[in-house]
Structures are given as structure tokens and as C-alpha cells.
Amino acid sequence: MVNTISQQELQWAHQHWMTANYLAAAAIYLRDNFLLEEPLKPNHIKDSLLGHWGTCPGINFVYTHLNLIATKHKQSILLLTGPGHGFAAVLANQYIEGSLSQYYPEMTPDRPGLGNLIKAFCWPEGFPSHLNPGVPGCIHEGGELGYALGTAFGAAFDNPDLLVACIVGDGEAETGPTATAWHSTKFLNPRTDGAVLPIVHLNGYKISNPTIYSTMTDAELKSLFVGYGYEPRFVGPDHKEMAQAMEWAHQQITKIQHAARKGKPISRPKWPMLIMRTPKGWSGIKQLHKQKIEGSYRSHQVPGKDCKTNHESLSAVEEWLRSYKPHQLFPDGAIPEKTLTFVPKGDLRIGSNPHALGGNLRKQLVLPDPKTFEIKFSRPGTTLGASTPVLGQYLKHILIHNADKHHFRIFSPDELASNKLDAVLELTTKRYLWPQTEKDPHISPDGAVMEMLSEHTLQSWIQGYILTGRYGIFPSYEAFLPIVDSMVSQYMKFIELSAKYRWRTPVSSLNYVLTSVCWRQDHNGFSHQNPGF
């Protein structure tokens, strides 16, 4: 049975959510009069209105209820926000829980700090409009949509105590990388890995279109996710429903993990996932200039964007912001203790999850001496050798030297054997959780090799794995690595920006091995020649 949710918890949840909503909304619009202590005037409005409101209330909703789980179960939670354009929501929550002020001392939990926060969003020298390495708790920017889910699994591998919650936009769910990353549970070992809790944010709209998921019936959505291997549960915009769904999900995860950890793993476990329906721009402006705003794509970015010059828009924004009753949310300009009741403390704060600053957790990778793998020959031209089998031996020895640390993995698109790296299989296996038709001794739930025919999934897995302080290598035919060109650019930007923040200790490098290079691909022909990476 699922824990019952108390009235106190529900009241808290609403209060917390409203607080985060106010902060996110205010951050998008206000450069002054942060608590609306005076009537709202054009000069209180920022000159350039950026950020994206539409997805924020949903993110806040998730954050509130994850806080409840974190506090009640002392559960370590890392949050990945697919729609990184909802940064204002994450920022609001990191301010509330105090993870932000660890690195931005001016973000104090008082009137001046609150003003600093609201003003700093999309402001010169302040924060940008999208999630970024400049805040703690973040291993995924969500600028280029599609990679949150795979990255979440990468973070969960070999982190048995971690719960990685992952918000997937229903727009984002249309991307190819997301559509196949759902299969990742088949590679997740409940005994030795953490869990991923995917939350599809079904707010119905993208930038200016309904999403595909919004045109599917509940039965179809359910069928889809059951097909992928999940146990989906629908949640509406209701705190009680959400709190119960979160409890249920947490319980399902615990059940699957306990069984596996007691040596009685559940076959083909049905991991929980949530399909959360909320109106886009929930709690925002209902209607403006005779057009529907809340529950429409018109909430996607900045509703009433002309509020600095248009009086009707300004009133609508003011009315909306006042609807949160800021004077009650922030008496004396500070967040009252009551709002913090179920906000976790210390490392349990989602924004302070240690795994997000993977460099701090990283242990030394023990490397074998490369000299040991030398191909010996007496005279040039007398010995025939190839490079990748030797690399295979080297990798095998990395695995031997690091066996107890569980922090090194090989990610390969079904090409390990083809790339002649299969010496590693003398020691480890390819990891797969579900039973196969025919027993293959080289496949087991414990393997260090991750093989899936999706370069996108591998790339997001390895990103999540490395950013949380581990090591990996991605061998691939040279011709097909350009598939992840754009992902790699985005990843490199994340690393480049991270270097700006001293508190982000560097993570390890992401290693590629390009095999079957252009001129060795005469046999497969032109389509297998693409030296662009």
C-alpha cells in the first residue's frame, strides 16, 4: 500500500509550489518592485523579456513533490530537466532550498537576496535563459532537446543509491533520441544501479503546435509505455494525485531494487514512469487580448510580452503575479519556515546533489602500463599485428585494475566484436537485463560493456556517466560517429562553460575510438566512409 499523504503535506506542497511559481514568473518579468509592494509600472519590467514560462509550473510541481520524497525517504535525487528552457523554475527551487547561495552568496534568503535572484535572471552578468553549468545540481542543459532521458540513465548506472528523476517534455518526446532512450531500462541493473524516474510533462503544446502525445488517447499512451516495458501512471494537476503517484513510484522502485539486492531479481521488472498532464502555463494568465493563454501554446514563452508598452498586458501580468499573493508567500521579504518544512537539507537538496558535481566524486582510474601491450618484433616487417585487439587487451586490464570501483564502462553500437575489442569479454560481459532467447555467455546483467544500436543513446549514457564522476570510452566506426556531431558540440559547450566555475571540479575526458576509418571501409563502400567527425 502506498503511504497516505497528510493534509499538512498537501498544504505545504501547494504553498511551496506557489512560491516557486511566483519566483519563476517574477524572474522572467521584473527588474524592480520584486514583491509587488507598489502597483506594477512599465519601468518595473525588464527591457528584454526572455525565458519560457509555459513549462515552469510543471517543473515546479515535479520539484515540490520530489522534495517531499527526498525528505520523507531521505532519498538522494538528481533532477534532469529535458526542457532546459524552464530554467527559471529550477532557479526558483534552488533559491528556495538554498543550494544556489552556496555558490552565489548574494542570493540570501531575505528581501535583498530575493531581489538579486529575480533580477539576475536574463540580465547582463546574471543568469542566461536556459539551464547551464553555472548552477549546481545540473548535468544537462536541455537546450537541444532529446537527450535528457538517456543522460539520466547514464547518471544512474553504478550509483545504487541514487534516484534520477527526469522531466521529458511531450515535445521533446517526439525526438528520435528520446523515443529510443526509453529502452534503457533493459540495460539498468536494479542490484548495482540507481533508478530513473521518467516524468513525461504532457502539457500538450510545443512552441506553436499541439504535441503528438496530446493527440493520443490515454489508452494509446499507456499501450506505448507498457510496450517499452514500463508501468505508466497518469497524474493530473492535483497535489494529492501527484504526491500519491510519487509515493507509488518510489515504492515500486524500492521493490524492484530490494528484490534484486536480496538475490531474487524480478524478471523484466516494470519500472514506474509518470505521465503528468498539466495545462501549459498552469496558474498563469488565463486570457489576454481575447486569446486563451493558460493551457495553450501561447504560454510557451512570455505571455503578455508587450507588457512594458501595452497597458492591458501589464494589467494581466500584474493580476497574475498578485494571484500568488506574494505578501503572504514572502512576509518581510523572506520565505517562511513553513514553506521549508519538506524542503530537504544538505546533500538531499536536489540542487546540491553531489553527483551533479561529478568531478568532486571522481576516484583515480588505475591504468595499466601501456608498454606491457607492446607488439614485440625482432625485425620490421616480420610480425603482423592490429591495433584494436591490443586496445581490447588494454581495456581488459583497465577493467581488472578498477574492478572494485565500478567506474569504467565501454559504450559501443553493437560493434565491439566487429571492432576487434572483444578481448574484454574474457573478463566481463555485455550488459543486458532481460532474458534472451538463447543463452549467450557474453551477455549478463553485470557486464561493463553497453551495446545498443543507438549512437544517440550511447552518447547520452556516457555523458551522464562521466558528468557524475566516472570514466568511459566510446568506440565506433568513424563513419557513424557524425550521428552524434551535434550532441558532442553541445557537450563540449557544457564542459567549456563548466571550466568557468571553480567549484566545478573537472570531470574525466570522453574518449572516442574511431575505427574502420575511411580508407579501411572499401569493403562496405561509400556509405561507410565519412571522416567528418
Added chain:
Amino acid sequence: MVNTISQQELQWAHQHWMTANYLAAAAIYLRDNFLLEEPLKPNHIKDSLLGHWGTCPGINFVYTHLNLIATKHKQSILLLTGPGHGFAAVLANQYIEGSLSQYYPEMTPDRPGLGNLIKAFCWPEGFPSHLNPGVPGCIHEGGELGYALGTAFGAAFDNPDLLVACIVGDGEAETGPTATAWHSTKFLNPRTDGAVLPIVHLNGYKISNPTIYSTMTDAELKSLFVGYGYEPRFVGPDHKEMAQAMEWAHQQITKIQHAARKGKPISRPKWPMLIMRTPKGWSGIKQLHKQKIEGSYRSHQVPGKDCKTNHESLSAVEEWLRSYKPHQLFPDGAIPEKTLTFVPKGDLRIGSNPHALGGNLRKQLVLPDPKTFEIKFSRPGTTLGASTPVLGQYLKHILIHNADKHHFRIFSPDELASNKLDAVLELTTKRYLWPQTEKDPHISPDGAVMEMLSEHTLQSWIQGYILTGRYGIFPSYEAFLPIVDSMVSQYMKFIELSAKYRWRTPVSSLNYVLTSVCWRQDHNGFSHQNPGF
């Protein structure tokens, strides 16, 4: 009720399939003794054994049964083979039906022609190992896996009489682009478009691993595809089952199309798709060197690859090839009339489908005079204008001028409005078939704008559309076009190779509009700056 399949048809199917299997297998191994009229000797074996046997018998199985449909229903069928490494099978079928000899006169339907065919596969100056523009009937190479399904839909748009059959490998099905392309039916108009019949080739293995689909239960697979919106049907390695399934699929398609064309469209039509289970390397070597070959990943490429030097392998290959009884399949070295009974003629031959040589079908695109769209100004610095709204007007007029031709589409990742191209919506709509929660006048089943949040799907749609002789434009934020970098490289290689064949009349260009370029993306920040495309 589904048409019954006659004994004659079944016998023919088996005979046809065996013929294609022999030809495909022989093409992989033999440089001589093509009909095994003498005992097989090492010098009859090609020096370098390329090509991929594993997927060939399944492709042949599909081809045989598509032939039956084409002949019986006079149905125009274009075939896309996801696993392009099964080229030997396509080649065999194009030889049998005679489409090959239209362009390769030496591929005569007699003993010398048969020898020419077998020898030419993976032979200097002959054919490569993968599908390529050097053969007719081909608009998709299938070298880089993942794009067949989306391309199939692109070919079907605005081709109401066409059936595009698409073989999707169960390995290929793991790729992101394929995993989301399934949603394409929601953009397919049964009144004005052709149909796509996806056939998942569930042969259980990839290069050296079981596929994910092979570890899913029938119930899960069914659930997945019902979730995507299809009516899936399982087919085993049995001619009767397959013939019935094909009849059923054809009938379902006809039903959906007739309803729509009579003005009574079925809401959310469940398009048929087949999940075809065959053993990998079906009908090939069962066991060799004490290892299972048929029904295993060991069939993926060239079973008994050491047959030029290893006697046991050579015997196994010989026994296998003789099991097809080549002397019966090719009396006097030619394919008997009986084997051709249900092989379609003329343009109904799959390899001769006119849509595959789109350049021949292409009609002139009527373009408006760009001068008409000039932004007039009296003195520099007096008028404010932007480029994309003007382009929007221009595109609108292209649509006006070509209204009756239905050969121009705009493919956009939910960014039409954001890119200020929405002038086109004064004339047309965004196309979507399924009902939306809220009526949006800019969305309808007839629109010329295709918006989906999947750059991969858009890229494969536009490729399929253009290669079949139509026109398209793909506007996108500059930052996110690198998502399709590798697809574009592969596409350009297809176009480059096509130019080598005079009979491949050029198709139109694939037009990109890069918007929100690097320095205009200050508001969305670093993640939205990626000028690499």
C-alpha cells in the same frame, strides 16, 4: 475477409524465394561454377567475401510476397530496405524481374547473364556490397541505419496510388530516428497520400548481439505498436502466413484509403504493419565448427568465411548452396517461366517503380518573381524589415502557383512561427491527421507544412519526397541542424553517386533555411549557438 491464397501461389512463392536465395548466396561466394555444375573448389570462391547473408532470406521473403500483391492487385510498390547491407537479395530480385537488365544489358536472363550477375557482386568494377543508386528502384541506401521508415513516408506523401513497403531491421529499430518515425502515420493523409507498409524484420540479431525487440514478448511488441497507432500483425517464416498477412495489410490499407477518398475518413486509422519473425540466415548453413549459424548472429555477414582455405567450411557452403537445387531452379541456366508467374511486369516490377527515379517524374516548380517581394524604401535607414517574413510571403506564392501540382512542402521542427514564416498559413495549414484537443484553424489534414519536433524525421521525409521527384524546403534554427549532419552527408553521397548514372535524371535540390544564426541567438544563449552545419 482476406483473399484465400491458392496452392499455386504458395508453390510459386517457395520457388521464387528459393531462386532469390540461391542467387543472393551465390553472389556472395562464387566467382565461377555459378550453378554448381562441378564440385565446389576453392578457386570458385571469390577472393574477398563481402556482403551480408543474414538479412537476405528475409528480404527475399518480403520481395516474393510483395510481388504477389503487385501482380494480383496491380499495385504500384516501392520498396525501401532499411538494412541496405542485404543488397545481394535486392540484386537477386531485380535480376529475376528483369529491372536490372534495363540498365545493365549484360544481366541477361540466361546462363551468361546469371554468371555476370553472380560475379558482379562485390567485384572490381561490379556492384558494391550495399544498396546504392547504381541500381534502379532504390531511393535509400541503408548504410547508416535508421532512416528507411521516415524516407518511406516522404515518398508516400502526395503519391496516392503508391504503396511504399519498408523493411526495418530489428537492429535498425533501436535507432532513435526509427523509433520516432513510427509516428509519421499521424501526418499521412489517406485521401491524398499513398500508404506505407512497415515490415519489422525480427530476425533476432544484429552484428553480434540479440536485438532489443527479440527480448520483448509478443504482447509487449504488440502493445508498443498499438501505442504508436498501428494494427500490428505477427508473421512467421511460412509462405501461407506471409501471403495472408500481406493480403490483409493490403486490404486494410485499401479500406482506410477508400473511406477517406469517399469523404468518410476513418478517425485515427490504424494502419497495418507486419512483425516478421524469421531465423537470421534462414535456409543457410545450420551449424559449422560446432557453432549454430542459422538463427544466430553468426549468420550476419558471411558464414563459413574461411571457405577458400578451410575444407569443412567449403563443404558446408557447398552443401548449403546445393540445398536450393540450382539445377532445378535454373534448368539450362535460365529462370523458368513458372518462377515468373507472379513476378510483375513493366512498371509494376518493384525495381522498376517509376517513383524511384524521381527526376523523370519531376514537373517544373513554378516560382514567383522574387522582385515582387522587395521591401521598398525611399531612403536607407527609413524602413524596418526582416528577411524571413518576406520569405514566408514568397513561399506562400510558391504554394499558390503550384496548388494543382501538390509537389511542394515545407518541413519544419515546430519552428515555422518562431522563424516568422507563418505567412504561408494565410493560404495553407500545418498538416496533422489526428484530432486535437482544441480546434486550431491552422492545422488540418490537407496542409502543406509538416511540423514535427524531430529533425531526423523531417530530414528523412524531405529526402523521400525529393528523391521521388518533388520539392521541399527545411527551415530550422542554425544551431539544431547539425542534428542531421550525418544524414545530410549520406544524402549528398547518394546524390553524388546518382550523377554517375545517366538514367538517373537529377532531382531537385534539398533547400535549407538556417535561421536564428549564431549571433542572433544571444537570448537563448550558448546552447542555441552552433554554426557548424
